[in-house]
Amino acid sequence: MSELQQQYNQVNTEQVPFGVVQHNLSDIMPSASEIGNLWASYQAETMSVCFLKYYVAKSKDPDIHAVLQRALDISSQRVITIENIYNSFNHPIPEAYGQRDVDINAKQLFNETFELQYTRLMHKFVLINYCSALTVSSRSDIRAYFLECITTSCEIHQKATEVLLAKGLLLKSPSIAIPDRVDFIHDKDYFGSYLNLGNKRPLNSLEISHLVSLIEAKELLKTLNLGYSQVVKSEVVKKFVSQAKQIADKQLSGLASFLDDEDLPLTIAFGNAVSNSTESPQSDKMVMSHVTVAISFIIAQYGLALSSTSRRDLVAVFTKYVIELQSFAKDGAELMIECGWLERMPETPDRKKLLS
Numbered sequence: 001m002s003e004l005q006q007q008y009n010q011v012n013t014e015q016v017p018f019g020v021v022q023h024n025l026s027d028i029m030p031s032a033s034e035i036g037n038l039w040a041s042y043q044a045e046t047m048s049v050c051f052l053k054y055y056v057a058k059s060k061d062p063d064i065h066a067v068l069q070r071a072l073d074i075s076s077q078r079v080i081t082i083e084n085i086y087n088s089f090n091h092p093i094p095e096a097y098g099q100r101d102v103d104i105n106a107k108q109l110f111n112e113t114f115e116l117q118y119t120r121l122m123h124k125f126v127l128i129n130y131c132s133a134l135t136v137s138s139r140s141d142i143r144a145y146f147l148e149c150i151t152t153s154c155e156i157h158q159k160a161t162e163v164l165l166a167k168g169l170l171l172k173s174p175s176i177a178i179p180d181r182v183d184f185i186h187d188k189d190y191f192g193s194y195l196n197l198g199n200k201r202p203l204n205s206l207e208i209s210h211l212v213s214l215i216e217a218k219e220l221l222k223t224l225n226l227g228y229s230q231v232v233k234s235e236v237v238k239k240f241v242s243q244a245k246q247i248a249d250k251q252l253s254g255l256a257s258f259l260d261d262e263d264l265p266l267t268i269a270f271g272n273a274v275s276n277s278t279e280s281p282q283s284d285k286m287v288m289s290h291v292t293v294a295i296s297f298i299i300a301q302y303g304l305a306l307s308s309t310s311r312r313d314l315v316a317v318f319t320k321y322v323i324e325l326q327s328f329a330k331d332g333a334e335l336m337i338e339c340g341w342l343e344r345m346p347e348t349p350d351r352k353k354l355l356s
Helices: 003-013 032-058 062-088 112-135 140-166 205-229 235-261 284-307 312-339 351-355
Strands: none
Touching: 032 062, 032 112, 032 140, 032 284, 062 112, 062 140, 112 140, 112 205, 112 284, 205 235, 205 284, 235 284, 235 312, 284 312
């Protein structure tokens, strides 16, 4: 090795210390990305507080209660943190959701197992959003907030997983045979046909993983919609929630058929998850909003599945289901507008209107 190379390697292996960079936050205006993600987080966390106040009030199992209480404490602190950040640059506090949207005295609508499973699912979904939010944020206080959200949502997901696993209630992906060698693809028929024609190769492990994740999410949301359809007061909201359940039933049947074709067992058992209560623990506004937001989470889940799916028949089905859900989510947003419930997200000024 030449002397020049040795000097080059020495320079490039030196550790460069990172000092504390001082700056005044008042001099750094938040970006559109930061404002948008903070607004979305405030909507989600105020809604989460409403859900969890009710869940905690009804929970009796000490293991489940501990996780739900911790989740409530986390969401409550997140709401305070966002409000403090908003106040630092004089941003109006969104209306979002609050005490008027929850009735902790309503009879128990869902059993504790479902409430824990659903809380775990919601933290799985928000983790995806918070990771994205962190990467497009620049202000140190906003980055610190989203990093804390990632850390604590991971904590809740892990604790919920441990409790469900200990109680034998955790849905796990089916097992497959461990390969005895490394193999390569030599035939372009590996991708199959969009029209579901000809021989199909077996599902690979990632395709199975995405199918299981989608089935679990849709089963939980179907159960949620079943419960809400029997307690909401508005007939138009009841009709929308019932339609959401019907779409979930249809899509679940299609997704499960891919696993059935491979003889891959998947048993989901929530027990008697929904009681016979007709008392709504949440306002119709919050139910409507949550069902619509949950649809967007499922669309994002399909997007993740599409990015790593090779079989064209699966791609065709996922795409078809996304289009169906996008149309239905639009119906939900329009219904919320009609009811005066859809809060406007911060947006750039309409320059054409200002100049007219």
